Amino acid sequence: MGDADLYRRLDAMFFPRAVAVIGASEIPGKWGFMIITAIMSGGFQGSLYPVNPKKETIMGIKAYPTVAAIPETVDLAVITIPAAHVPQALQDCIAKGIPSVVLISSGFRETGAEGAVLEAEVTRIATAGGLTYIGPNTMGIISTHGHLTAIGVPIFPNPGALAIISQSGNLGMQIIQWAIHRGMGVGFYAGTGNEAQLKARDLLAYFGTRPEVKAVALYLEGVDNGRAFMETARAVTRTKPVVALKTGRSATGSKAAQSHSGSMAGSYATYSAMFKQAGIIQVSTPSELLNVSAALTHLPIPRSNRVGIMSLGGGWGVITADECETRGLKLPTLSPAIIEDLNRRIPPYWNRTNPIDLVGEASPELHLHTLDLLAHWDEVDAVIVLGVVGRLAITEAFITSQEKILGRVFSRELKLSVIKDQIQVENRFISEIARQQRETGKPILAVSLSEGGQTLNDTDYGTAMCLSSPEEAVTIIAYMAGYQAYLNSLITP
Amino acid sequence: MGDADLYRRLDAMFFPRAVAVIGASEIPGKWGFMIITAIMSGGFQGSLYPVNPKKETIMGIKAYPTVAAIPETVDLAVITIPAAHVPQALQDCIAKGIPSVVLISSGFRETGAEGAVLEAEVTRIATAGGLTYIGPNTMGIISTHGHLTAIGVPIFPNPGALAIISQSGNLGMQIIQWAIHRGMGVGFYAGTGNEAQLKARDLLAYFGTRPEVKAVALYLEGVDNGRAFMETARAVTRTKPVVALKTGRSATGSKAAQSHSGSMAGSYATYSAMFKQAGIIQVSTPSELLNVSAALTHLPIPRSNRVGIMSLGGGWGVITADECETRGLKLPTLSPAIIEDLNRRIPPYWNRTNPIDLVGEASPELHLHTLDLLAHWDEVDAVIVLGVVGRLAITEAFITSQEKILGRVFSRELKLSVIKDQIQVENRFISEIARQQRETGKPILAVSLSEGGQTLNDTDYGTAMCLSSPEEAVTIIAYMAGYQAYLNSLITP
Structure with a gap:
């Protein structure tokens, strides 16, 4: 079978217009029930044909005794019936001209020698009949682009x-x-x-x-x-x-x-x-x-393994620098231009090294400016931002703590406006990460102050990724840089 | 200074009856504001004395111009004033007989040579005056047992x-x-x-x-x-x-x-x-x-490094076994007694090895029984349970997916009862983990199906810990087993 034939059948599997479920059932807990409800809940847009000889309808849809009885061309059959009946079902599919099958049924090679013999027979039938099947003993497949969720767990x-x-x-x-x-x-x-x-x-x-x-x-x-x-x-x-x-x-x-x-x-x-x-x-x-x-x-893939880091406080920068060195990433020495620039903006005792420690300076403008400096610094290929994102949780805790003591310290209006400000500041920073990322072609990873901060944030300029620990950010850059090094090795003589 | 003296002063720091805040302020954003509001919000139960020569009251509490003016014995002073005034403030504390200080103020050694000289002077004053201080340049301390939150961030x-x-x-x-x-x-x-x-x-x-x-x-x-x-x-x-x-x-x-x-x-x-x-x-x-x-x-500390694993499906068991070997943990071969016992309960093609793969069997009784078998198996010192906890999210998704298609499949009552059942099953399992853990003195770690599952669950029998990935469970056991090995090395001749 050539690749083109295979890909045509896999297109039928992942982008089917008509799907038959052989073994469709209305009994909750049965695979034939879970599969058909998953396909329906998943918003399948083509024709769906339950196959069950004992039922007129399944889940309100007309059922057919066999695939042969289905009035239309079928692209994909999902099979959930007991192993012993699978050879016949496959024969039926081939006779009907169905090009692809998801074989959910278990009871084959994984159960021992007898199952292995049955599995070999099933494969022989499929191959001889020009049918491509995935499985057996699989939970199924998902194709969001084909609007198909043919899987035993309701997950969308x-x-x-x-x-x-x-x-x-x-x-x-x-x-x-x-x-x-x-x-x-x-x-x-x-x-x-x-x-x-x-x-x-x-x-x-x-x-x-x-x-x-x-x-x-x-x-x-x-x-x-x-x-x-x-x-x-x-x-x-x-x-x-x-x-x-x-x-x-x-x-x-x-x-x-x-x-x-x-x-x-x-x-x-x-x-x-x-x-x-x-x-x-x-x-x-x-x-x-x-x-x-x-x-x-x-995110864009870094051109090489040089990283610039900014942090709101020292400890995190230290930990991140350690992780970088362990994973083979380089932290270039801060350029005189950046040092000179930041000298004008932060207290004189700042560390003047990469990672840049902003010694707790809370100005949103300073954060944005430092991000811009690092992203455009031509000696780094990726940037890690520690602790600017995720401050909202701290602001909220702060306000709550105030309220406990004296209601008058913050009025409801002031409180809402403080939180709104913080949200705006944070959204602006996240959006700026995405913008700088797009502009420079360098990945910029944020490590959030709040746990569970592992998110993908869509902005007008693309996606900004937040991680919940420095080691995750470092690991991601290291793996991507390794892949880029591989690609470079292909073109370097 | 002897240890007893030091511990007496640290008791004063972590269990103070009366606290002075030197530099207390009503201006949001200032350290003197954050510290005093944190102490108040944190539910401090002793006397609180703001020290500020320019104010009659701070946050509704009577303020004092100096510590000398405070009418009571003070156990702890928290100092937030600028560095240059700290030597005088410490002298005042010593004169007042205050045994302990949290020195929040920055502007010392971390800012350069001049700051280092000032820091040395402050330390000389404290030591000569029999005062113990933490810092400078610290965010502060917390003592939940002493009801004290003397820290610059509202975190409780x-x-x-x-x-x-x-x-x-x-x-x-x-x-x-x-x-x-x-x-x-x-x-x-x-x-x-x-x-x-x-x-x-x-x-x-x-x-x-x-x-x-x-x-x-x-x-x-x-x-x-x-x-x-x-x-x-x-x-x-x-x-x-x-x-x-x-x-x-x-x-x-x-x-x-x-x-x-x-x-x-x-x-x-x-x-x-x-x-x-x-x-x-x-x-x-x-x-x-x-x-x-x-x-x-x-959790109890494992006696040695032998682990028993149960899993609802194969893949996770494989990953966990890998991690165990990498971290120096042993997976003993399943005992004939356990094999014989499970032979009577699960399909004949089960794997008969450790990790035990329950091949998707969903019976709560089987899960409890397998947990019991592993916890009481005398060849293991710790147990990892993969995927029994966290099924509720899947049940809910399942029901939601049903509702999308046919309202009639699950009535509201049936739906609630299914979810309630699942909660009960899960709570019973978690409680059983804690019970078996207490009974056997072996740590039992659950890896949850749902992310963010990293929790400590209190039960009548103690705490059951759930992790969000197998590698976390393995790492915890490996570290604890390493500590136990160290303790053993102390007593072995």
């Missing part, structure tokens, strides 16, 4: 530029939930299940071709063909960054991964070497996977 | 068993804010400022003697007398765990720290060696500092 991310490929359904769902929590969009999600026919690398190649996708995030337990995976990855990373979380670092983890997805886990070091050669950004934790994915889909 | 943690000593005011405030966000109590906070007289080690020794304190968290940039610090720390860690975040790992960070607090940063490796020898738990990030502090004040 907003559209976005990230494609996620996961070899673990529960981890994949977790990642999407976290993304929603952070205000981060997801373009596509594919839980690959047992990967009997369609492999993670096929999806990686496909998402590499989709214009909606700016970056791909992978959760990998193992791949069956390292060389093929690497060739695909190497091609994709030339134009789109790919971030991977690979498990099986430890002997135990590796054993657990094997037992979970049945894949050959291989040596972790081998994978790391492969990722490096293919330009894949390898992260170590789910949080890093999300942070880096968010940055890659919203 | 609940009482707790943690004492925090910070060489950075802004980082200290940040740590307390995070603690509040997580529902974590703070017993004492001391921002040490320039440490002209009172050193971090003095406070460490003092908090070591306080019965309210179960653990001490340190943010250190550097200490001036490594030997003295280590002797103190070694004595304290015999009975109370001490966690430290030391900056200056990198050359840049070290330089920044030096410029910030003026202390000799020393080599990071030297500090690490010193911490190890003194039994101090050294963490690398502010988040770790908080997580480990929360665990040390609420």
